[in-house]
Amino acid sequence: MKFTDIIIQALKNLKRQKLRSALTIFAVMIGATSVTIMLALVTGAQSFFVSQFSANGTLQQIAISSQTDLAKFDQGNNGGGSCDSCVKLTDALVTKIKAVPHVIGVARRVSGGSLESVTYNGTKLRLQQVEGYDANGILTNTMLAGRDIAEADKDGVITITSDYADKWGFKGHYSDLLNKPVQMLTRNGYSGVGATIALPPQQGPDGGGGGNDPQQQPPTTLTATIVGIVDGGDRGETVRAPLAWVNGMNTQRMYQMTDADRKAQDAANRACQNNHTPCQPGQPKMTLVSQDFLTQNGYNGFTAKVDDVKNAATTTAAIKKLGVGAADAQSLIKQQLQIFNIISLVLGGIGGIALLVAAIGVVNTMVMAILERTREIGVLRACGATRATIRSLFTIEASALGFLGGAAGVAAGYGLTLVANRIINAQLGGSGLAAHNIITLPLWLIASVIGIATLIGMLAGLYPAFRASRLNPIDALRYE
Amino acid sequence: MPQPALIELKSVSKDYTIGDETLHALANVSLSIKPGEFIAITGPSGSGKSTLANIIGGLDKPDSGSVEVEGADLAKAGDRQLSVYRNKHIGFVFQAFNLQPTYTALENVMLPLVLAGAGGKERKARAQECLNDVGLADRMSHRPTQLSGGQRQRVSIARALANKPSIIIADEPTGNLDSAKGREIMTLLAGLNKQGITLIIITHDMEVAKQASRVLSIHDGAVKEGRS
Ligand SMILES: Nc1ncnc2c1ncn2[C@@H]1O[C@H](COP(=O)(O)OP(=O)(O)O)[C@@H](O)[C@H]1O
Ligand SMILES: [Mg+2]
Numbered sequence: 001m002k003f004t005d006i007i008i009q010a011l012k013n014l015k016r017q018k019l020r021s022a023l024t025i026f027a028v029m030i031g032a033t034s035v036t037i038m039l040a041l042v043t044g045a046q047s048f049f050v051s052q053f054s055a056n057g058t059l060q061q062i063a064i065s066s067q068t069d070l071a072k073f074d075q076g077n078n079g080g081g082s083c084d085s086c087v088k089l090t091d092a093l094v095t096k097i098k099a100v101p102h103v104i105g106v107a108r109r110v111s112g113g114s115l116e117s118v119t120y121n122g123t124k125l126r127l128q129q130v131e132g133y134d135a136n137g138i139l140t141n142t143m144l145a146g147r148d149i150a151e152a153d154k155d156g157v158i159t160i161t162s163d164y165a166d167k168w169g170f171k172g173h174y175s176d177l178l179n180k181p182v183q184m185l186t187r188n189g190y191s192g193v194g195a196t197i198a199l200p201p202q203q204g205p206d207g208g209g210g211g212n213d214p215q216q217q218p219p220t221t222l223t224a225t226i227v228g229i230v231d232g233g234d235r236g237e238t239v240r241a242p243l244a245w246v247n248g249m250n251t252q253r254m255y256q257m258t259d260a261d262r263k264a265q266d267a268a269n270r271a272c273q274n275n276h277t278p279c280q281p282g283q284p285k286m287t288l289v290s291q292d293f294l295t296q297n298g299y300n301g302f303t304a305k306v307d308d309v310k311n312a313a314t315t316t317a318a319i320k321k322l323g324v325g326a327a328d329a330q331s332l333i334k335q336q337l338q339i340f341n342i343i344s345l346v347l348g349g350i351g352g353i354a355l356l357v358a359a360i361g362v363v364n365t366m367v368m369a370i371l372e373r374t375r376e377i378g379v380l381r382a383c384g385a386t387r388a389t390i391r392s393l394f395t396i397e398a399s400a401l402g403f404l405g406g407a408a409g410v411a412a413g414y415g416l417t418l419v420a421n422r423i424i425n426a427q428l429g430g431s432g433l434a435a436h437n438i439i440t441l442p443l444w445l446i447a448s449v450i451g452i453a454t455l456i457g458m459l460a461g462l463y464p465a466f467r468a469s470r471l472n473p474i475d476a477l478r479y480e
Numbered sequence: 481m482p483q484p485a486l487i488e489l490k491s492v493s494k495d496y497t498i499g500d501e502t503l504h505a506l507a508n509v510s511l512s513i514k515p516g517e518f519i520a521i522t523g524p525s526g527s528g529k530s531t532l533a534n535i536i537g538g539l540d541k542p543d544s545g546s547v548e549v550e551g552a553d554l555a556k557a558g559d560r561q562l563s564v565y566r567n568k569h570i571g572f573v574f575q576a577f578n579l580q581p582t583y584t585a586l587e588n589v590m591l592p593l594v595l596a597g598a599g600g601k602e603r604k605a606r607a608q609e610c611l612n613d614v615g616l617a618d619r620m621s622h623r624p625t626q627l628s629g630g631q632r633q634r635v636s637i638a639r640a641l642a643n644k645p646s647i648i649i650a651d652e653p654t655g656n657l658d659s660a661k662g663r664e665i666m667t668l669l670a671g672l673n674k675q676g677i678t679l680i681i682i683t684h685d686m687e688v689a690k691q692a693s694r695v696l697s698i699h700d701g702a703v704k705e706g707r708s
Contacts, residue, residue, distance in 0.1 A: 001595050009594075016582055379578045382539055383592040383639070384567020387559045473539050474530075477578060 001389045010397035013369065014404075024365045025405040027358035032409020032453045033416065034351030036441070038344045039449065040417055044440040045340040049333040058329050059309045061138070062316050064089070064097065064106075064302035065325040087324050088298035097304055100318045102311040107138035108299045110243060112250040114190055116219065118160075118239060119183045120168045127184060130158065130239045132246030138305045141240075145174035146228030148240075155193065155245040158182070158224040161232030164239070174229040184222045184239075186249075193248030195220040197288060199255055222249075250293030255286040355453070358405065359460040366398050366464035370471075377468055378476030387469040394465035395458055402457020406450035413449070414441055485512040485548075486646070486678055487536055492545035492555075494531055494701075505531040506542065507701035513680070515646070518673045520692035521682045528701040529682045530651055536680065537570045537649045538562040567596055571640025571677075573650035573669075577632045579624040585611060585635045586620040592642040610638035614668060630661035637668060647678045654685060666691060 014021040066086040087093075094106050111129045118127040133139055135151045144162055160182075162174065170177045191197060195217060224241065232238065241249075257265070265284045304326075306315045312328035319326040327335070370377070377390060385393075417440075494506040505528045513519060513536075521529050534540035535547060538554050547554040549569070554562065566572075579588050586607050593603035611620055614634040624632050633653060640648050650669060654662030662685070670691055673679040681688060689695050689707065697704050 002597050005594050005597075375578065376580060379580065380591070380595070381563070382537075382566060382572045382578070384563050384595045384643075386563040389563075389595065474534055477574065 001385065001392075003392075006389070006392050006396050007400070009393060010400050013373075013393075013397055014400060017365075017369070017372075020365055020368070021401065024358070024361045024401050025408060027354070027361045028402055028405020028453050028457065029408040029412060031351050031354030031356075031358050032406045032449055033412040034347045034354060035452065036410050036413030036445070036449045037416055037420070038347035038351060039445050040413065040441050041340055041347070041420075042344045043442065043445065045337055046333075047440070049336050060305055060312065062103075062304040062306060062312060062319060062326050062328045063332065064304060064319060065327075066298060066301070068320075068323070068325040089300070089302060089324065090294075090298050093322065093324065094302065096322050097302065097319055100304075100315060100322075102306045102308070102315045103304050103319075104307050105136055105138045105305045107134040107136055107303045107305075108243065109133040109139075109301045109303065110246045110250065110294070111300050112246050112293065113184070113192070114187045114249075116185045116187050118164070119185065120164075120177075120180065123168055124185075125164060125167055125237070127237070127239060130184070130241045130246055130249070132241050132243040133303075134243055138303055142231035144229045144231050146178045146226070148228055148230070149242055153227075153242045155242065155248065156222075156224050157227050157242060157245075159228040159230050159240045160226055161230045161236070161238045163232045163237040165229050170229075177226055177229060180226050182224055182226060184224060186220045186222065188219055189217050190220050190249075191217050191253045192220075192251045193245065194222045195253070197253050197255060199286060247292070247294055251290050252293070253288060253290040256289045257284055258287045258289065261285045261287055355456055359456050362398050362401050362457050362460035363464060365401065366394060366461050367467075369397070370394070370464055370468045374471065374476050374479040377471050378473050378479065381471075381473035382477065390471075391465045391469040394468045395461045398461020398465065399454050399458040402460070403450060403454040405457070406453025409453060410441070410446050410449050417441060483514045486515040486517075486550075487513040488546075488548040489536070490546045490548070492532075492535060492542040492547060494528075494535065494540070494542050504528075504701040506535070509545070509701070509703045511696065511703060513678065515678055516673070516676055518670070518679045518691070518693045519681070520689040520695045521680065521698065522684065522686075522689055522695060522707070523698035527698040529698055531701075532698065532703070533649050533651050533680060533682055536647075537572060538565045539572075567592055568643055569646050571637075571643075571645040571648040573633070573636050573640050573648060573653045575652040575655040577624070577629075577636045577656070579632055579635055579639075581624050584621045584623055585616060585627065585638075588624070588635055589638045589642055592639060596643055606642060607638070610641045611635070613641065614638045628661075629657050630664055633657060633661075633665050634668065637665070637672075641672070645677065647680065648672060650679070650681045652682050652684070654683070654688065662688075 066089050068087065089108075091108075094108060097103060097106050110132045112132075113130045115127045115129060117124045119125070135149045135153070141148050141159070143159075144165075146159070149157065149159055160177075162171075165171065165174050165177050168177065186192075186195070197217070230238070230240070261284065302324075304315070304319065306312050306328075312330060316326045316328045316331065380390060380393075489509055489511050492506055492509040493504065496503045496505055509532065521532065523529050531540065535542050535554075538557070542555050545555065549565065552561070554565065557565070580591070583591075586604070589607035589610050590603045593606055598606070608617075608620065611617060614637050616631060616634050616638065619627060619631060619635075622631075624635070627635065633656075637648075637653075640650075648669070653669065654665055657665060666688055669679055669681065679692075681692065683689060686707075694705070695707050697707060
């Protein structure tokens with residue numbers, strides 16, 4: 001019997017018991033769907049994160065954070081150095097990190113400004129923070145126009161990502177935006193560089209003089225010149241400024257009575273009392289005090305660069321010994337993948353159990369088919385079918401159940417990934433990452449899921465097929 | 481000059497043991513069948529007629545003895561060899577027709593051709609030819625349930641003819657038919673024998689046995705030449 005005829009025959013036989021075949025195929029489909037999504041998720045997430053990191057050449061980079069707990073790494077990274085269990089990232093640490101073998105450079109990073117908006121030519125866009133980091137080539141950007149921030153840059157120079165430029169209508173001609181001024185409006189309470197700090201209003205003669213209430217400080221407009229347009233990639237809308245300027249923005253300044261002021265005031269008061277004459281101690285004197293952000297909180301993060309990707313892991317470990325949190329891209333990828341791995345395990349478990357149940361279903365279906373077709377098997381044998389042919393017929397029939405279930409599962413899995421991608425994209429969109437189809441269905445995955453399902457069907461069919469082939473033809477022909 | 485035998489049975493025995501009783505379905509049977517013979521096998525129910533026919537047809541194997549066909553011993557043949565033998569040399573016709581109820585007449589007749597690995601066009605053409613020969617040219621796409629008993633038996637004869645067998649074994653082919661239809665079927669089978677096909681018919685019907693060139697009667701597994 002020709003192989004194609006065996007396949008045609010097997011499919012015809014499945015069609016004879018439509019409902020039973022459909023239910024068995026459905027059981028296989030459930031398992032195959034879970035397995036499809038599991039594999040799609042694992043491979044998709046893996047390649048997504050790897051591409052995320054390797055795209056920026058970040059595999060050579062080690063992210064250093066004040067937060068030593070890797071699970072809270074991102075928190076520590078973004079939230080500044082003001083958490084309980086955090087280590088302050090100082091210049092002294094930079095020196096130590098630079099001394100670690102294989103480290104070829106460190107970039108310090110500060111973000112800040114407590115900003116509200118950025119306006120070009122009357123068009124106001126949202127801006128929360130500006131980023132500042134050492135312009136020493138450790139962290140690099142892809143420039144679409146102009147140049148990146150350089151070490152020599154002073155206050156008032158920024159680069160913007162293309163997202164801003166696009167919204168200001170410069171898509172396709174970014175260079176027209178170069179050297180143009182923008183206005184960055186701060187929030188209330190900004191007292192950093194550029195803010196005008198007024199002497200607090202005079203208080204009563206014996207008023208203690210608490211100084212400025214920082215919250216009373218009106219918004220300040222900072223003017224900056226755009227020197228470059230950066231390819232935003234996944235980061236969305238970002239403004240970068242020289243490190244020193246960002247630090248200046250973070251500085252808190254206010255008029256306060258210093259100890260010296262207080263002493264002078266006390267002395268004046270005492271002089272009045274000693275004179276026993278009506279005496280005016282004069283207005284309490286106040287001094288403009290500034291609190292340097294870095295001294296107070298340290299940097300937001302460092303990025304160290306290693307000489308070679310293969311040294312990243314060991315160097316990361318060495319840096320961690322300094323008491324800071326450190327992670328190379330690989331371990332960040334692993335970290336990010338963990339949630340996907342958990343989802344995958346759950347799906348894989350469901351899929352595995354579903355496939356096992358499906359396999360039992362296939363066995364059951366085939367055993368029933370043999371009982372129904374015993375006489376037919378006898379006829380086939382009488383007409384010249386070998387045992388091997390009978391075995392093939394039933395094995396192929398069982399494999400077809402697996403194949404059809406697998407194919408249906410892949411189709412269902414594909415449908416679900418479309419939905420899942422939408423949800424994930426929506427989630428990532430909120431965290432500033434551009435839309436990405438995390439879940440992908442490469443051809444090899446489709447092929448292997450269908451292959452696995454077919455194999456399971458085949459294995460489940462082996463025993464029933466063996467039984468069918470062992471039937472005595474005479475008994476089979478007599479079977480009622 | 482004596483014609484060489486087509487089938488040669490030597491000391492063929494087949495026993496069935498139920499409990500501690502041994503039943504000799506065939507007891508030391510020796511016989512030879514020449515090409516083109518028309519043999520009727522008669523005997524009471526349970527005497528071993530079907531067992532003998534199935535052994536000759538390669539559907540069953542004897543416990544001892546040899547069944548030589550063209551020099552090869554079926555008693556020693558493997559499954560593949562026996563299957564090819566059944567497919568190419570033997571055509572079975574059963575009392576209960578044993579047609580595939582879900583197949584059309586044409587598909588039923590194509591079955592041995594499909595098993596032989598014939599191509600799509602070839603098998604269809606041959607099956608049509610066979611159905612034509614049994615007078616069912618206008619019933620090709622009917623299913624067994626849409627056919628009368630006589631017509632069903634014609635389909636099964638057409639199926640037996642599909643691979644141009646040298647031997648047709650019919651196990652009580654008229655048993656499920658009324659006598660008129662039975663005669664029609666017998667005429668059809670006798671006609672095939674006239675074309676040179678060796679015909680072995682198992683029957684209770686003495687009318688049928690009369691048409692045969694040779695009658696074998698079986699009693700308790702023992703074969704005798706001639707009517708008993
Ligand atoms: N599978 C079997 N198991 C036990 N006994 C059997 C089996 N097949 C046939 N027999 C017995 O062998 C004897 C011959 O059977 P069979 O050749 O079918 O008889 P016939 O065709 O002459 O009616 C009968 O007595 C029958 O009961
Ligand atoms: Mg019988």
